[in-house]
Amino acid sequence: MNIPYRPLVLGLLVIGFSALVLGRAQAGGGHFYAPVADAVVKEECGGCHLAFAPSMLPARSWTRMMADLKNHFGDDASVDPATAKKITNYLTANAADQVGTRYGNKLLRDVAPGQAPLRITELPRWVKEHREVRASEWTQSTVRSKANCAACHTGAERGYYED
Template sequence: MTTVIRSIVVGAVLFAAGAVMLSRAKAGSDEFFPPVTDPLTRQECGGCHMAFPAGLLPARSWQKVMGELDNHFGDDASVDAATARQINTYLMAHAADSAGNGGMHRWLRGVSAAAAPQRITELPKWVREHREVARSDWTRKEVASKANCVACHVDAERGYFEDD
């Protein structure tokens, strides 16, 4: 292959890859949620499970999660007060219903304005998106839990939850 043809092929591949990435990250996409960017939040939350994007839950839910760290889904996830403040500040600023979130609140359709859902897996939108997943898939050893997003969505930690 000549150098010119090789350059054209490489350019076309790079252009296609860039187009795919842009389409995946478009504002309002049901499949992209900005990942956790705060290093402390990523470290503390990601130490035991994937650091879930704050845009998946409303601020009132994150407040409840942060207020119950001593019983975090059956585990003690307590942190010192300064760490809790920083994580809470980050979660509030990036929650689904925060002003600068870019419309991620669409995941909250069907959730009462007074409700503070704790489990992303119980949101009506999440349930609809996963209705075709066989019950047996959730108990497979490599999946083990509905909260293990990365088992099926390989780019989940980067904010991409496409179902392909």
């Protein structure tokens, strides 16, 4: 190799490696779902549980869920109509089928187009990702529920769901 080309090759290698590292960092180095950025959604949803990233469900699921807040997984999560509309608009605008995120698309891969699942924990991809978790782990006092993502994924509130 001629001497003049060595800096060029070295520069290209540095650029390629940097792109790889930065690409992983931007994606969270693993499963990244943009966390809720809206203050009202954070307050209303995050007051009882982790405010789940909208890109974890399709818009039709969020619409279905918001339409029946009186029966929100065994609780009455009702809010006034204006707040419900604001939350619904935010969730549907940032849903997996609207924003086209890498991992949101993966979660929806095995969900039929007309289906509107309500539980993230019942999505085929979620089930596959968690198949190695023993049943006894879900009932531990520090976990208590499959919906308690932050018990195992310490970066969940920031959108990182890497093991």
